[in-house]
Structures are given as C-alpha cells and as structure tokens.
Amino acid sequence: MRDIDPEQRIYAVLAAIPSGVVVTYGQVAELAGLPRAARLVGRTLRHLPADSTLPWHRVINAAGKISLPLDSDSGKRQIARLQEEGLVVKGGRISLSKYRWRA
DNA sequence: ATGGTGACTTGGC
DNA sequence: TGCCAAGCCACCA
Numbered sequence: 064m065r066d067i068d069p070e071q072r073i074y075a076v077l078a079a080i081p082s083g084v085v086v087t088y089g090q091v092a093e094l095a096g097l098p099r100a101a102r103l104v105g106r107t108l109r110h111l112p113a114d115s116t117l118p119w120h121r122v123i124n125a126a127g128k129i130s131l132p133l134d135s136d137s138g139k140r141q142i143a144r145l146q147e148e149g150l151v152v153k154g155g156r157i158s159l160s161k162y163r164w165r166a
Numbered sequence: 167a168t169g170g171t172g173a174c175t176t177g178g179c
Numbered sequence: 180t181g182c183c184a185a186g187c188c189a190c191c192a
Contacts (some may be wrong), residue, residue: 087174087175088173088174088175089174089175089176092174099174099175099186099187099188100174100187100188100189101174101175101187101188102172102173102174102175102187102188102189103174103188103189104173104174105172105173105174106172106173106188106189106190107173108173109172109173119173122173123173124173124174124175125174125175125176126174126175126181129173130172130173130174131173132173137173138173141173
C-alpha cells in the first residue's frame with residue numbers, strides 16, 4: 064500500500080483540531096509528520112476551496128498572529144470565527160500561552 | 167536552469 | 180515585545 068499524500072495528512076490534522084484553540088503552521092506540519100514544512104502548510108491552506116469545512120481559521124503563525132492581511136476578506140473571516148469560538152483577538156494577535164492546543 | 171516569493175520558524179539583540 | 184537575518188521548502192516567471 065502506498066503512503067498518504069502530505070496534503071491528506073495535513074487535512075487529517077486540521078480536522079482533529081478542537082474548537083476554541085489554535086495551532087501554529089509548524090505545529091500542524093509536525094503533527095502531520097512533516098517537520099520543517101510550515102510553509103507547505105501555509106501554501107496548502109491558501110489552496111483550500113472556499114467551501115471547505117476544515118477549520119483552517121485555527122491555524123496562526125509562531126508569533127501568535129494571523130498570517131493574513133487583517134483587512135482582507137479571509138483575514139476578517141478568520142478573526143470572526145475565532146471570536147465566535149470564544150478566543151480573544153486583539154490587533155490580529157492571539158495568546159498562544161492561553162489558546163495553543165496540545166495534542 | 168535560476169532567482170524571486172510567500173497564509174513560516176528560530177535565534178540574536 | 181519587537182525588528183532582523185538566515186534557514187527552509189515548494190511554486191512560478
């Protein structure tokens with residue numbers, strides 16, 4: 064049998080992230096068995112279809128900030144969803160020490 | 167083939 | 180806490 068594609072692994076990790084928490088790109092990469100592939104994760108999310116049901120909004124960068132222009136549609140959508148899940152978002156920043164998910 | 171780019175990360179000040 | 184430089188990896192002109 065052949066291995067699962069990197070993208071499929073990333074999708075699986077995303078689907079496992081519970082509501083109310085966030086993870087970093089690098090964390091997703093590691094959980095997917097793809098160390099140092101943080102950029103690949105970002106690129107994969109960029110290619111997600113608009114109708115995807117995956118919780119891509121729970122992924123932020125290592126600085127604890129939204130990696131999208133805060134004034135873009137996607138950026139505003141991500142902030143809105145995180146707030147709906149109860150997180151405090153200030154200036155596009157989220158407290159990793161409080162909301163980071165530990166698997 | 168070669169260099170630039172980006173939804174990234176880490177280490178040094 | 181914040182800015183910079185380097186490292187990293189896949190994609191694109």
